[in-house]
Amino acid sequence: QLQLQESGPGLVKPSETLSLTCTVSGGSIRSSSYYWGWVRQPPGKGLEWIGSIYDMQTTYHNPSLRSRVTLYGDASKNQFSLKMSSVTAADTAVYYCARHRCSSSSCFKIYGMDVWGQGTTVTVSS
Amino acid sequence: DIQMTQSPSSVSASVGDRVTITCRASQGISSWLAWYQQKPGKAPKLLIYAASSLQSGGPSRFSGSGFGTDFTLTISSLQPEDSATYYCQQANSFPFTFGPGTKVDI
Numbered sequence: 001q002l003q004l005q006e007s008g009p010g011l012v013k014p015s016e017t018l019s020l021t022c023t024v025s026g027g028s029i030r031s032s033s034y035y036w037g038w039v040r041q042p043p044g045k046g047l048e049w050i051g052s053i054y055d056m057q058t059t060y061h062n063p064s065l066r067s068r069v070t071l072y073g074d075a076s077k078n079q080f081s082l083k084m085s086s087v088t089a090a091d092t093a094v095y096y097c098a099r100h101r102c103s104s105s106s107c108f109k110i111y112g113m114d115v116w117g118q119g120t121t122v123t124v125s126s
Numbered sequence: 127d128i129q130m131t132q133s134p135s136s137v138s139a140s141v142g143d144r145v146t147i148t149c150r151a152s153q154g155i156s157s158w159l160a161w162y163q164q165k166p167g168k169a170p171k172l173l174i175y176a177a178s179s180l181q182s183g184g185p186s187r188f189s190g191s192g193f194g195t196d197f198t199l200t201i202s203s204l205q206p207e208d209s210a211t212y213y214c215q216q217a218n219s220f221p222f223t224f225g226p227g228t229k230v231d232i
Contacts, residue, residue: 063221110217111175113162113172118168
């Protein structure tokens with residue numbers, strides 16, 4: 001059974017870089033049938049897509065965050081990671097990693113995010 | 127970006143009631159819409175994909191419909207465990223966007 005687990009510091013200072021890793025177990029991150037991505041949820045608010053990576057090299061980002069976000073994958077460790085620079089209090093949120101199921105082998109479209117990590121809380125504060 | 131709206135923002139209903147949630151996209155997204163259920167302190171759970179396909183393991187009382195810009199999620203007979211917030215998400219194009227959520231209270 002596929003499982004995703006987020007890890008990283010729970011407290012980050014303003015203007016610093018937030019780094020999170022998602023470790024995948026029970027399946028390979030190399031599979032071309034899935035995207036792998038990040039979603040966040042500020043306290044008491046809704047869901048915001050951050051970005052996704054496909055085939056360990058193709059990345060897509062939310063334009064509202066694009067210049068601050070870097071996504072990368074490490075197939076040898078079966079992990080993918082998120083770096084977000086110049087964080088502010090507005091980046092305080094629960095961060096989830098999630099698998100996106102492709103609708104076909106070409107992964108031109110996805111069906112949805114079918115497996116999620118439990119989420120990790122990141123607080124930006126001095 | 128494609129904007130997603132949902133109505134109502136919250137609904138209170140009784141066990142056994144039929145509940146319908148509406149989601150609207152700012153432009154046509156064909157059937158590329160997913161619905162999620164989120165309970166407090168938990169990760170979202172995929173309920174419906176491709177607008178009307180029930181995710182494996184999902185209760186059959188949940189159903190989805192719609193095409194283009196207008197979509198609905200229906201709970202045919204509300205159960206106590208359905209108390210949660212429901213989000214729609216367009217999967218037609220990047221950036222993926224979610225609706226603001228609908229809170230369902232029993």
